[in-house]
Amino acid sequence: MIDTLIDIVGKNHVLTGSDTNRWRTEWLDTYPSDPIAVVRPATTAEVSAIVRFGNETKTPIVPVSGNTGLAGGVSGKGHIMVSMERMNTIHEIRKDSRIAIVDAGVILGDIHSAADAEGLVFPLTFGARGSAMIGGNMATNAGGSNVVRYGNTRDLVLGVEVVLPTGEVADLMSELRKDNSGYNLKHLVIGAEGTLGIITKAVLKLFPKPKAYATAMVAAPSIGDGLQLLNQLQDATGGSVEAFEYMPRAYVERHLEIDSTAREPFDAPHEVNIMVEIGTTIEAKAMPDASGQIPLTGELENILAGLFESGEVLDATVAQNEAQRRAMWERREAAAEVVLMHKPLINHDIAVPLEKVAAFCEAMEKRLPNLDPGAIPMIVSHLGDGNVHYSVWGKSQDPDVHDAITEAVEDETLKLGGSFSAEHGIGVSKLNSMKRRKDPVSIAAMKAIKAALDPNNILNPGKVLPD
Amino acid sequence: MIDTLIDIVGKNHVLTGSDTNRWRTEWLDTYPSDPIAVVRPATTAEVSAIVRFGNETKTPIVPVSGNTGLAGGVSGKGHIMVSMERMNTIHEIRKDSRIAIVDAGVILGDIHSAADAEGLVFPLTFGARGSAMIGGNMATNAGGSNVVRYGNTRDLVLGVEVVLPTGEVADLMSELRKDNSGYNLKHLVIGAEGTLGIITKAVLKLFPKPKAYATAMVAAPSIGDGLQLLNQLQDATGGSVEAFEYMPRAYVERHLEIDSTAREPFDAPHEVNIMVEIGTTIEAKAMPDASGQIPLTGELENILAGLFESGEVLDATVAQNEAQRRAMWERREAAAEVVLMHKPLINHDIAVPLEKVAAFCEAMEKRLPNLDPGAIPMIVSHLGDGNVHYSVWGKSQDPDVHDAITEAVEDETLKLGGSFSAEHGIGVSKLNSMKRRKDPVSIAAMKAIKAALDPNNILNPGKVLPD
Known part of the structure; x- marks a missing residue:
């Protein structure tokens, strides 16, 4: 087996024994992986050959990208692990068309930087963006903090290239905004957690970079006021809310304990703390004024002042500079550290x-x-x-x-x-929940699809679908 | 067979012979349908019973809603036609949550009216909105004129209820913005043209109704300038372009021939005519001024004046009132009549x-x-x-x-x-194109999915997938 894998990807890229250590554990230390080998293909053709080999020899194949998942999606035993890390080329950023064409192994943060250099954003973001890869983001249909404005990963992907469980390559690399030519296989493989195919390449949507952000911590009377508050902010800003993140007092306190640079969000403590960010892409409001202030900040202050008057907001702090904005984001993005205490x-x-x-x-x-x-x-x-x-x-x-x-x-x-x-x-962590809670008709349909596309059950077996 | 169908839906709702005439032809007069019977269920349970019966007796089932399709998606012979027209209840419009819960047989225009009454919009729109039903819109993943801002039908649907080819009912009626619990069956049945299931109910996304629209006809130097023009308008308006529709001179002339009330869009004829509409939901700009004018119109005039100065626009006419706006939309929405001349x-x-x-x-x-x-x-x-x-x-x-x-x-x-x-x-009209042009690996995967979910090939057979 190892010889065949070496034939496909070369000796340096078939790892065994202790060379595989960094894939054997993950950061939660909960979902171990015990692969026969870790292989690191450089091309779609190599991924295809590996999967074809797995399918012929009925050897389980587990794709892995950044290994930052939270559900044990790359755990297992006796499988070939396919690391996407060498497939890390950003092929193209097309500024006017607002798309990026990338390999699955590109780190999310690198896509952010490349888009930023063209005055664009790829809005998917969350704490692990420095190591998570876009392949894993697509496999899990990652969400994060900007979904309220831009949607989940699947909403940000125009096209994919995917190696199916037989090793065949489906070319769905569309750049199109409209394409009704048969069943939507793209949306089927996105979110399937590598059980229906290994995504090797994608066409991503990019968006105009907001010319200004305004960010605030808002204390609300109760969580129940959240929807009205969000609607009011959306109405006042023409739907420009980029993030709307809730942290209860207990969370704020634990964060103060672990981060010595952290400060209280308000003069007095509040139970319901909401971080709000709005972003505008309108050019007329684009230019920071001479003081270096972002003009949008004043607008947000006015909106929040109105809500304070009407009692819909108990207190609010608007970030006056990028450092204050970063501090607000750091509080929210410390979630993993806080929760894992x-x-x-x-x-x-x-x-x-x-x-x-x-x-x-x-x-x-x-x-x-x-x-x-x-x-x-x-x-x-x-x-x-x-x-x-x-x-x-x-x-x-x-x-x-x-x-x-x-x-x-x-x-x-x-x-x-x-x-x-x-x-x-789901990974393996929520298989019980799937079994007891998901509509059984839907599960049966999912199993029928899995069996039809992966008759030998070789692609990431044991994940997503309960027995 | 007829007796069984009568048992399911009642005598008045099983139509045969000349009572089925209005389903035998469609407005293109190209794709005839010769059903054994047309049945008109009132509930999901009845749809389920009909499909179960079809599956057991291996009788083809063809769902039909508004019958306004362009691809022969409800044509055939010897099938039971399931008309969704009696399942036409709008169950709920939840204003704050910005969702609508509707049956599949609700006419698109009725959803528009119901949303409008709550100060919201369901943005899917096209010429046939007065007779097309949301079930058919979902089956075909309808597009139309507002996709540039809001996406296709699939992007507007949060959840569905769907009767699978076995007659089982999959409950995917989610109202959620994030739901990663297994394969995305919603996106699989949307756009499958009734071959993988009959959608009976849906949760739709609604949006704040723009407080003002501004609409213009713009003459551009060439179609090749379209992307730059669109980007400039998006940048200047913070991404508020709702429609960006191109009509060449030949189209404008034919429209003038068939509509005696139509006027030339500009003083002089131009080859590249683009209808642009922008909409803003920002409250500050909401109020029409005393003259009844929409303030946004002035903004669009300024933007277009700038583009005229730089030579990026050859001429522009901005609608000064709702009548002028409607006239611009009528020119575009007369497409079917113009083309069918x-x-x-x-x-x-x-x-x-x-x-x-x-x-x-x-x-x-x-x-x-x-x-x-x-x-x-x-x-x-x-x-x-x-x-x-x-x-x-x-x-x-x-x-x-x-x-x-x-x-x-x-x-x-x-x-x-x-x-x-x-x-x-695809329907039947583009089966040849599918066969010769679609990636064969993808077609094979689609066929495997169809066979897995519909082993007896009873749901809308002969559509979408070539032999």
């Missing part, structure tokens, strides 16, 4: 309709103490999307208690028309 | 990257006279999406000549990275 940690990544986030939080406030007295909820939320990272710092070490908490979270989520998996994906 | 008509619905529309048109200008001397191209284009309705008024009656023209259109489209099917879908 404690073990045991029972993680959930749920979404409910925005107007029901308050109901979800209230329901769990009642249920959690009965399930694990002393457990602490550690919440951070992309509130604009109704996406709540509801983590629990468990008191009990009992896995059955942890499961009971997860079941309760799922109960309350589904009662409110929500999803037990918002943006991190 | 002549027979034989060889229709194409292609898309290329926007910056390549000019190259496409130039290439066809050279090739068409060699294929059919005297043939006249009749073009109208959603230029903002690179979508060109390239129809040919044939001189020759020879079907082989017509095929040769279509082959030439496909050649030039694919050379430019385009699609032979942009927004109308």
Whole structure:
């Protein structure tokens, strides 16, 4: 087997034994991987040959890019791991057409930089952008902090090239805004977590870079006011809200503990802290004035002052310079560090309709103490999307208690028309949730599709679909 | 069979013989349908029972909603036609959440009215909105004139309920902005033209109604200037371009012939006529002034005056009132009537990257006279999406000549990275194009999916996928 792999990618790019160590663990230290080998193809043809070999010999193939996932999507045993890291070319940024053509192994942050150099943005962003790769972002349909304005990863991808489980290459590298030529295979492979194909290349949408940002911390009377607040901000800015992120007091306090440079967001503490960012691409408002201030900041101050008058906002701090803006973002992007401060940690990544986030939080406030007295909820939320990272710092070490908490979270989520998996994906971590919570007709359809496209079940087996 | 169908939907809703006449033809008079019966279910359970019956007896099922399609998607023989017209309830418009929950048989124009009453818009729009139904819009992933801002139908749908080919009902009625729980079946059934399921219900995204529109006819030096012009308008308005529609002089002239109320768009005739509409949702600019004028109109006038100075625009007329705006839209929306003035008509619905529309048109200008001397191209284009309705008024009656023209259109489209099917879908009309032009690996994957979900091939057989 190793010889065949060497024939495909060359000796230097077939790693075994301790050379594979960096793929054997991941940063949560929860989902180990024990591959036969890690191979590092440089071309789509090499990926295709590897998958074809896996399919012929019925050897599981697990694609891996930045390995920053949260759901165990690249875990396993006895598989060939296909690292996309050498396929890291940004082929083209077409400024006027506002597209980027990139390999799957390009790091997200590198796409940001390349777009920025042309006065454009690729708006997908989250804490791990410095190591996450676009291939993994597509595989998991990553979300993040700008979804409220720009959508999830799938909304940002015009076309893909994908190696199917047979090793054949489907060319879906469209740059088009309209293309109705048969079933939408692009949307099928995006979010399939590498179980239906390995995406090797993509055409991404870019957007005009906002000429000015204005960013604020806002204290609201309650989470239940979130939807009205968001709507008011959207109406006042013509839909320019780029981020709308909720952090409860407990989160703010833990962040102050771990980051010595962090400051209180307001003079007095508040329970409901929302980070708001608006961005405008209108040229007339583009130029910073002589003081270096961003003019949009004044507009946001006016809007928030009005909301303060009407009692819809309790307090607000608008960033007056880039350093203050960065500090606001750092508080939000420290989520992983804050949440991981404690073990045991029972993680959930749920979404409910925005107007029901308050109901979800209230329901769990009642249920959690009965399930694990002393457990602490550690919440951070992309509130604009109704996406709540509801983590629990468990008191009990009992896995059955942890499961009971997860079941309760799922109960309350589904009662409110929500999803037990918002943006991190299923991997292996949420197979139980899929089994007990997802519409069984839909699961059966997914399994039929998987069996049709991957009859030997070689591509990332054991992920996404429960037995 | 008829008795069973009567058991399911009641005697009054199983139509046979001449009672089915209005489903036997369609407005192009090109794609006849010869059903055993037309049944009109009132509920999802009834649709499910009909499909289950079709699956058990191996009787083809063809869903039909407004019957305004352009690709023969509901044609056939010996099938049960399932009309969605009785499933026409708008269940809910949730103003704050900006969603609508509707049955598949609701007429698009009725969704427009219901959203409008709440100060919102459902932005999907095109000429046939008074009879097209949202079920058909989803089945075909309809496009239209506002895609440049809001995307295609699939981008406007949060969730669906769908009856699968086995008769089972998949509940994908999500209201969520983030939901990564397995393969995206919603995007698979949207655009599948009823071959993978019958969509019975949907959650639609609504948007704040623009507080003001400004609409103009713009004469550009060439189509090749389209992308720069669009980018400039987007930059100047913060991405508020709602429509960017190209009509060549020949189209304008034919429209003047058939509509006695129509006027010339400019004092002097121009070859490249572009209808531009911008819309703003910013409240500060919301109020019409005392004269009844829309303030945004002045902004558009200023922008266009600047482009006139720099020579990027040859002439421009900005609508000064709603009547003038409607007249601009009527010219564009008369496309079907204009194009259908002549027979034989060889229709194409292609898309290329926007910056390549000019190259496409130039290439066809050279090739068409060699294929059919005297043939006249009749073009109208959603230029903002690179979508060109390239129809040919044939001189020759020879079907082989017509095929040769279509082959030439496909050649030039694919050379430019385009699609032979942009927004109308495949139906039966473009099966040949699918066969000879679509990536064969992708077609094989689509067929595997179809066979997996519809093993008896009963749902809208013979559409989309070539033999």
